[in-house]
Amino acid sequence: xxxxxxxxxxxxxxxxxxxxxxxxxxxxxxxxxxxxxxxxxxxxxxxxxxxxxxxxxxxxxxxxxxxxxxxxxxxxxxxxxxxxxxxxxxxxxxxxxxxxxxxxxxxxxxxxxxxxxxxxxxxxxxxxxxxxxxxxxxxxxxxxxxxxxxxxxxxxxxxxxxxxxxxxxxxxxxxxxxxxxxxxxxxxxxxxxxxxxxxxxxxxxxxxxxxxxxxxxxxxxxxxxxxxxxxxxxxxxxxxxxxxxxxxxxxxxxxxxxxxxxxxxxxxxxxxxxxxxxxxxxxxxxxxxxxxxxxxxxxxxxxxxxxxxxxxxxxxxxxxxxxxxxxxxxxxxxxxxxxxxxxxxxxxxxxxxxxxxxxxxxxxxxxxxxxxxxxxxxxxxxxxxxxxxxxxxxxxxxxxxxxxxxxxxxxxxxxxxxxxxxxxxxxxxxxxxxxxxxxxxxxxxxxxxxxxxxxxxxxxxxxxxxxxxxxxxxxxxxxxx
Numbered sequence: 001x002x003x004x005x006x007x008x009x010x011x012x013x014x015x016x017x018x019x020x021x022x023x024x025x026x027x028x029x030x031x032x033x034x035x036x037x038x039x040x041x042x043x044x045x046x047x048x049x050x051x052x053x054x055x056x057x058x059x060x061x062x063x064x065x066x067x068x069x070x071x072x073x074x075x076x077x078x079x080x081x082x083x084x085x086x087x088x089x090x091x092x093x094x095x096x097x098x099x100x101x102x103x104x105x106x107x108x109x110x111x112x113x114x115x116x117x118x119x120x121x122x123x124x125x126x127x128x129x130x131x132x133x134x135x136x137x138x139x140x141x142x143x144x145x146x147x148x149x150x151x152x153x154x155x156x157x158x159x160x161x162x163x164x165x166x167x168x169x170x171x172x173x174x175x176x177x178x179x180x181x182x183x184x185x186x187x188x189x190x191x192x193x194x195x196x197x198x199x200x201x202x203x204x205x206x207x208x209x210x211x212x213x214x215x216x217x218x219x220x221x222x223x224x225x226x227x228x229x230x231x232x233x234x235x236x237x238x239x240x241x242x243x244x245x246x247x248x249x250x251x252x253x254x255x256x257x258x259x260x261x262x263x264x265x266x267x268x269x270x271x272x273x274x275x276x277x278x279x280x281x282x283x284x285x286x287x288x289x290x291x292x293x294x295x296x297x298x299x300x301x302x303x304x305x306x307x308x309x310x311x312x313x314x315x316x317x318x319x320x321x322x323x324x325x326x327x328x329x330x331x332x333x334x335x336x337x338x339x340x341x342x343x344x345x346x347x348x349x350x351x352x353x354x355x356x357x358x359x360x361x362x363x364x365x366x367x368x369x370x371x372x373x374x375x376x377x378x379x380x381x382x383x384x385x386x387x388x389x390x391x392x393x394x395x396x397x398x399x400x401x402x403x404x405x406x407x408x409x410x411x412x413x414x415x416x417x418x419x420x421x422x423x424x425x426x427x428x429x430x431x432x433x434x435x436x437x438x439x440x441x442x443x444x445x446x447x448x449x450x451x452x453x454x455x456x457x458x459x460x461x462x463x464x465x466x467x468x469x470x471x472x473x474x475x476x477x478x479x480x481x
Contacts, residue, residue: 067117071476072127073193074110077200079103079468090418094461107133108201109194111162113476121169129213132157162215173223183214184232184271185285187321187334194472197332198374198396198429200439201468205370205402206336208247210317211254217261218269228276238265241291241313241346242353244364246416249404250315250340253291257358264300265290267315279326287317292346297353308349314341328381330394333373340366344409363416367407374398376429392431399424403448414450418461422446435475441468 081104083089084097110130117123134157165179184190188197188206192213197203202212218236239253240262256262267289274282292313293300303309321334340346343366353359376396380386386393403420427441445464451457 067119069115069117069476070113072110072112073195073472073474075108075194075200075470075472076106077108077468077470078105079200079466082465082467083462090461098462107131110134113163123167123169125163125165125167126161127163129160129162130157131160134159160215162213171223173225175222177220177222178218180215180217181220181234183211183216183218183234183236183269183287185214185269185287185317186210186319186336187283187323187332188212189214190271190273190283190285190321191323193474195431195435195437195474198330198376198394198398198427198439198441199425199443200427200441200470203334203372203374203398203400204423205372205400206334208402209249209251209338209368209370209404210336211251214254216254228274230271230273230275232269232271234269236267236269236289237261237263238267238289238294239291239315240294240358241340241364242295242297242350242357242359244291244340244346244350245360245362246364246405246419247362249338249365249368250291252360253294253315258296262294262296264293264295279324281323283319283321285319285321287315290314291340292342292349297357297359308345311342311345311349313343313346315339316341328378330376330378330396331374333371335369335371337369338367340364347408363405363408365405365408365419368402368404369406370400370402372398372400372402390434392429394429395426396429397424397426398443414460417448417450420448421464422448435473437472439468439470439472442466443468 080101082101084100085102086097086100089097089100108131110133112128113126115123115125161180163180163182165177165181167175167177169175182189182192186206188202189210189212191197192202201207206212216236218234220232220234222230222232224230239250240256241250241253243252243257244250245252267287269285269287271283271285274280290312292308292311293303298306303311315338317336317338319334319336322332324331343364347363350359350364351361353361374396375398376394378392378394380391380393400423401421405416405419408416423443423445425441425443427439430438432438443466445466447459447461447463449458450460452460
C-alpha cells in the first residue's frame with residue numbers, strides 16, 4: 001500500500017510541475033490502473049526469493065516472508081499377509097507354515113518438521129519421527145504382588161531425531177549444512193515422503209538393503225543452478241560392520257546403539273539431480289567408506305596384532321533413480337548396487353563375537369542389489385472438472401527385484417536364497433486434495449529359487465501375497481496471521 005501511495009503522489013507532483021492549465025497531459029483512469037497492476041506485480045516479485053529452509057534432502061524454494069515453517073508426513077496402514085510371520089518360515093521345513101496368515105494395523109512413520117529462517121542466509125531445520133506409534137512405558141503399582149512397583153512397556157516403536165541441522169546459504173550455488181541430516185543415496189532416501197511413492201509402504205528393495213531413512217551427523221556442501229542441476233557432497237562417519245547381517249546387508253550399520261556415533265573411520269556421499277526438462281528428474285548418487293574398525297568390541301592395537309589387521313570393510317554403493325511426471329502419467333524407477341570388501345573376514349569376525357554383543361553374528365554378503373519400477377496413470381486427468389478441483393486417481397503397478405545376499409563367500413549351499421525375491425504389485429492412489437492420499441495395494445512376493453534336498457533346483461519357500469490399505473499425508477501447514 002505504501003508503494004501505491006508513493007506512485008499516486010509522484011504522478012500528482014509531476015503533473016503540477018510539468019503541465020500548465022493551457023497544455024495539460026491527460027492521465028486516463030486506464031493508464032493509472034495499468035500502472036497500479038504493474039507495481040503490484042513488482043511488489044509480488046520482490047516479496048519472493050529463494051530461501052532454502054526446508055529439511056528436505058533436495059533444496060526447495062519457499063516464500064521469504066514465511067520465516068517459521070511447520071509440516072510433516074505420515075501413514076496410517078493396515079495389511080493382511082497370506083503367509084506366516086514365524087521366524088522359522090525360512091528354515092528347513094517351510095511347508096509347515098504354508099497355510100498360515102496374519103494381519104497388522106500400524107503407524108509406520110509420523111514425522112513432525114519445524115524450521116526457521118533467521119535471515120542473512122542462516123536457517124535451521126528439524127524432523128522428529130515416531131515409528132510404529134512411538135513408545136509408551138509406565139511405572140505401575142501391582143496390587144496383586146504386594147504393592148510392588150513395576151516398569152511396563154505398553155507399546156513398542158521408536159522415536160528418533162531424524163534431522164537437526166544448521167545451514168548457511170551464501171547464494172543458490174553455495175550452501176553449507178551441518179548436523180543430523182538425511183543421506184540422499186538412492187531414490188527412496190531422497191524422496192521418502194508418503195505422497196512420493198505409490199505403494200502403501202516404502203518400496204521393499206532399497207528399504208531392505210540400505211538404511212531408510214538414512215540419517216547421520218554430517219557436513220554438506222550443496223547448491224543448484226538456474227538450468228536445473230542440483231548437487232550435494234557430504235562428509236560423515238563410516239558404518240559399523242559389527243551389525244551387518246544377511247537379511248538387511250549394511251542397513252543396521254547406520255546410526256549407533258550407543259549414546260554417541262563412533263567415528264573411527266569416515267565416509268563420503270554425493271548426489272546429483274537434473275530437473276531441467278519439464279516433468280523429468282534424473283539422479284545419480286553414491287557412497288563410499290570403511291566400516292570394520294568402527295567398533296568398541298576391540299581396540300585398534302588388538303586388531304593390528306590379529307588376523308584382521310588389513311581388513312577395512314569398504315562399503316561402496318552406487319544408485320540411479322528417475323521420475324517422469326506429466327500428462328497424467330507418473331513413471332518412477334531406481335537401481336541400487338552395493339559392494340562390501342572383506343565380507344568373508346567380517347562374517348567370521350562377527351560370528352566369533354561374544355554372546356550379548358551388538359552383532360547379529362550372521363553371514364553378510366559381499367554384494368547386494370535392488371531394482372524397482374512403478375508406473376501410474378491419473379484417470380481424473382481426463383475430466384476437466386476433476387482437474388479444476390485438483391483431485392487425482394491413479395491406477396498403478398510396480399515391480400521389484402532385490403537380493404541382500406546376491407554374492408557371498410564360504411557357503412556353497414542355497415540356504416540364503418530366501419534373501420532374494422521378485423515382487424509385483426497393483427493398486428490405486430486417490431488424492432482428494434494434494435496433501436492427502438488414500439491407497440490400496442495387492443502385492444505378490446516370489447522368493448528366489450534354490451537347490452532342493454533331492455538335488456533339483458526350484459522353489460524352496462512359500463510365496464508371499466499381501467493386501468494393504470492406507471491413508472497418508474505430506475505437506476506444510478498454513479499458519480494464520
